[in-house]
Amino acid sequence: MTSVLVCVKRVPDVGGEVALTADAQGVDARHVGFTVSAHESCAVELAVRVAGAGGGAATVLTLGAADAVEQLRSALGVGCTAATLVEADAGAFGPADVAREIAAVVRAHEAQGRGHDLILLGNDAADSGDFQVGIRLAYELGRPVVNGVKTVEVSDGMVTARGDGPDGVETFRVPPPAVVTVLEGGVEPRYPTITGRMKAKKTAVEILAPRQAPAGPGRVRLTLPPAQPSHVEILGHGPEAAPAVVDLLHSLGVAR
Amino acid sequence: MSAPVLVLVETGAGGVTEVSLETLTFARGFGEPVHAVVVGALPEEVVVQLGAYGVAGIHHVTGAAFDAYGAAAWAAGVQAAAVEAGTVVAAGTPRGMEVLAHLAARLGVAMAANAVGIAANDPLTVQRQVLGGAVLEETRMPDRPAVLTVAGHAVEAQPAAEPSTPAVRRHEPEIPAADLVARVVSTEPAEPDRSGALTSARVVVGAGRGAGSATGFDGVVELAALLDGALGVSRVVTSLGWRPHHEQVGQTGSRISPEVYIPCGISGAIQHWAGCASSKTIVAINTDPDAPMVTKAGYAVIGDMAEVVPAINAEIRRRRG
Numbered sequence: 001m002t003s004v005l006v007c008v009k010r011v012p013d014v015g016g017e018v019a020l021t022a023d024a025q026g027v028d029a030r031h032v033g034f035t036v037s038a039h040e041s042c043a044v045e046l047a048v049r050v051a052g053a054g055g056g057a058a059t060v061l062t063l064g065a066a067d068a069v070e071q072l073r074s075a076l077g078v079g080c081t082a083a084t085l086v087e088a089d090a091g092a093f094g095p096a097d098v099a100r101e102i103a104a105v106v107r108a109h110e111a112q113g114r115g116h117d118l119i120l121l122g123n124d125a126a127d128s129g130d131f132q133v134g135i136r137l138a139y140e141l142g143r144p145v146v147n148g149v150k151t152v153e154v155s156d157g158m159v160t161a162r163g164d165g166p167d168g169v170e171t172f173r174v175p176p177p178a179v180v181t182v183l184e185g186g187v188e189p190r191y192p193t194i195t196g197r198m199k200a201k202k203t204a205v206e207i208l209a210p211r212q213a214p215a216g217p218g219r220v221r222l223t224l225p226p227a228q229p230s231h232v233e234i235l236g237h238g239p240e241a242a243p244a245v246v247d248l249l250h251s252l253g254v255a256r
Numbered sequence: 257m258s259a260p261v262l263v264l265v266e267t268g269a270g271g272v273t274e275v276s277l278e279t280l281t282f283a284r285g286f287g288e289p290v291h292a293v294v295v296g297a298l299p300e301e302v303v304v305q306l307g308a309y310g311v312a313g314i315h316h317v318t319g320a321a322f323d324a325y326g327a328a329a330w331a332a333g334v335q336a337a338a339v340e341a342g343t344v345v346a347a348g349t350p351r352g353m354e355v356l357a358h359l360a361a362r363l364g365v366a367m368a369a370n371a372v373g374i375a376a377n378d379p380l381t382v383q384r385q386v387l388g389g390a391v392l393e394e395t396r397m398p399d400r401p402a403v404l405t406v407a408g409h410a411v412e413a414q415p416a417a418e419p420s421t422p423a424v425r426r427h428e429p430e431i432p433a434a435d436l437v438a439r440v441v442s443t444e445p446a447e448p449d450r451s452g453a454l455t456s457a458r459v460v461v462g463a464g465r466g467a468g469s470a471t472g473f474d475g476v477v478e479l480a481a482l483l484d485g486a487l488g489v490s491r492v493v494t495s496l497g498w499r500p501h502h503e504q505v506g507q508t509g510s511r512i513s514p515e516v517y518i519p520c521g522i523s524g525a526i527q528h529w530a531g532c533a534s535s536k537t538i539v540a541i542n543t544d545p546d547a548p549m550v551t552k553a554g555y556a557v558i559g560d561m562a563e564v565v566p567a568i569n570a571e572i573r574r575r576r577g
Contacts, residue, residue: 015525016548018390027391038491038508094366124353124369126507129386131369131405132357135327139361144437147327147354165325166268166351168446174438184508185494185501218366220381220394230551232540238559239567245539246571248555252537254459254483254516255572 002054002154002176005109005116006047007061007102008036008075009090010068011127024221026091027127036071039122041189043182046152047120048079048190054154057081059109059116063101064090069205076200077192084206093210094217095128099136104211106141117176118159123148123183128217134181145179146172150186162186259342260289260313262401264334265306266351267294272305275347277413279406280309283345284416285374291315292422293337295330296322303422310416314424321431325351326439329431331358336429341401343380348405356403365399370407388507388530409513409534454503459485460514462505462532463493466521466542466561470498475565476520482572488512488532490522506531520561524549541565 012029019028036044044060051058059082060075062068068090072083086101093101106116121134138145146152149163154176161172161180192200235244249255261283265276272280283290292306293315306314315337321329334355338344344359346352348370360367370385372392380397385407397404454460461480467473473487480487488505489498505512507530517535522528524540524547532538540553541564550556557564 014387014390015527018387018526020391027387096366127387129369129384129388130367131353132360132367135354135357136361139358142434144434145327146438147357148350164446165440165443166266167443169444170325170440171442171444172438173441178438185504188497218368218395218397220375220396222386223383223392223394225389225392228552232551232553233555234545235539235555235557236559237557239563241557241559241564242567242571245555245557245564245568246575248539249483249516249572252516254485256484256576 002050002056003116004047004051004058004118005061006043006120008040008071009125010034010064010071020222037122037126038184039182042184042187043120043122044075045187045189046182050154061105063088063098072205073200076203077196078190086208086210088210092216093214095130095132096136097214098133099140101210102137103140119179121181123181134179138179143177143179144174147181148183149180150183152180258288260291261286261343262291262293262338262341264346265292265294267302271301275349275408278411279345279347281414282406282411284310286343293334295333307422308415308419310420311422312420314422315427316424317427319428324439327354327358328435330355331362332431332435333429334359335362336427338401343402346405348407352405356405360403365403366397368395368397368404371404372407372410388527390526408511454486454488454510455512457486458515459483460488460512460517461485462488462519462522464490464522465492478569479565482569490528519549520565522549523547
């Protein structure tokens with residue numbers, strides 16, 4: 001029986017132009033939807049697979065506003081069976097604060113007799129891009145951490161994780177309880193089924209308050225990179241443009 | 257004496273990696289002496305290269321604990337070398353991010369990922385990429401040492417005006433057993449056509465939703481081959497299962513910086529732009545003249561990739577005779 005905790009973050013689903021809030025502290029998300037990062041979608045998928053293979057359970061956790069329940073329900077819809085919301089303004093929490101809050105939840109669950117053998121996170125959040133919450137969490141809990149892997153499985157009492165290193169695919173093997181952060185690309189996240197959605201709606205979400213006041217992320221302000229005026233030179237329309245393209249490739253020294 | 261900036265240097269077959277050379281260049285911008293820390297082997301050519309980049313002192317961390325890679329052990333090694341450092345910097349690579357995140361957690365200090373500039377020195381405020389580089393954040397870093405990673409291609413690698421002869425100091429720290437639990441137990445060599453070829457290619461031909469289906473890639477694959485380049489695709493292509501994930505360019509894929517990038521049928525969402533913004537020249541092929549990829553490109557052809565790309569291939573073959 002493997003109990004897995006997977007951590008996600010509600011982030012604005014920006015694709016094209018990004019606008020900032022008037023106080024330059026956040027992304028203006030009035031006109032966009034919300035999602036979790038691609039890495040976290042894969043972490044949820046791996047959590048469900050690991051829990052399923054070991055006859056265990058996967059719990060999904062987030063720290064965020066009440067709206068973040070939407071992201072918890074998505075994970076419940078694909079096979080997580082419990083959910084915890086630490087209700088707080090995520091923007092006021094730095095990576096060390098978030099790690100401390102997750103650790104507090106893990107300890108609380110442990111005290112209730114439902115400790116987590118494996119904690120999965122995304123390698124980095126799509127918005128704040130801090131690249132450190134999983135590692136800080138591991139230090140908070142005194143557990144080993146493997147970072148940036150594409151697959152993870154638990155067998156024979158060991159956690160095996162694989163990811164791309166500079167010289168090839170690297171394998172790590174650590175004893176549970178452990179923390180593993182996930183990169184997109186190793187698994188295909190499943191879509192929720194109708195029954196999955198129904199279950200997700202009915203599952204009660206555990207709502208907790210943060211344990212301590214956050215130190216904050218150190219953010220002074222956000223800025224948009226200077227807009228580059230378009231200087232595009234149109235080489236032509238349709239296949240007739242091919243000679244102009246090949247001329248250009250020759251002048252750039254990349255065509256033989 | 258002022259506190260040095262310590263740079264975690266990564267090395268490969270060609271000596272110091274390009275991103276580490278960029279990071280050394282960035283580190284000189286603090287106006288303090290630059291020191292380097294190298295974990296594992298320290299070939300003489302690396303010492304010479306570091307001297308050319310103005311490194312005053314090299315901390316060589318060595319010992320059996322570093323035979324296999326493990327981030328906690330690496331961080332313990334960097335920590336041993338960082339006693340006098342006011343700032344610790346690494347390239348924003350997976351290794352650089354991971355080791356410095358461990359270091360920051362061990363020291364109880366903040367870490368800023370993907371810095372692109374120094375906004376102020378006192379108090380230290382860095383500018384860093386968030387949202388895959390679509391937004392910049394100014395972050396205050398009051399802790400000492402300040403720990404940060406430098407985004408790839410944020411600066412161009414430039415040797416120092418005055419080369420130095422770095423003094424090498426050897427460290428063989430005792431690494432506690434707890435820091436050796438998570439280390440690489442085996443490595444399977446990557447297939448030659450994996451993402452390594454993509455990130456080092458001089459020419460990348462990109463393809464996005466405009467390919468239309470899994471069978472719509474013959475033209476771009478041929479163009480990539482004709483230009484001795486690599487194929488890179490947008491996220492929609494891999495999530496639809498049209499092409500494998502290791503070909504993905506973007507925030508959650510590879511970051512490329514080729515001489516020429518030829519994105520075909522890619523609209524240019526910010527997540528894709530995050531991976532290709534460092535391309536020297538972009539030649540976009542798209543049906544939509546207002547697509548972000550077209551307006552941000554240096555050159556563009558307005559048209560359907562299914563017609564334009566085969567015509568380019570035919571033209572290249574024709575000129576070769």
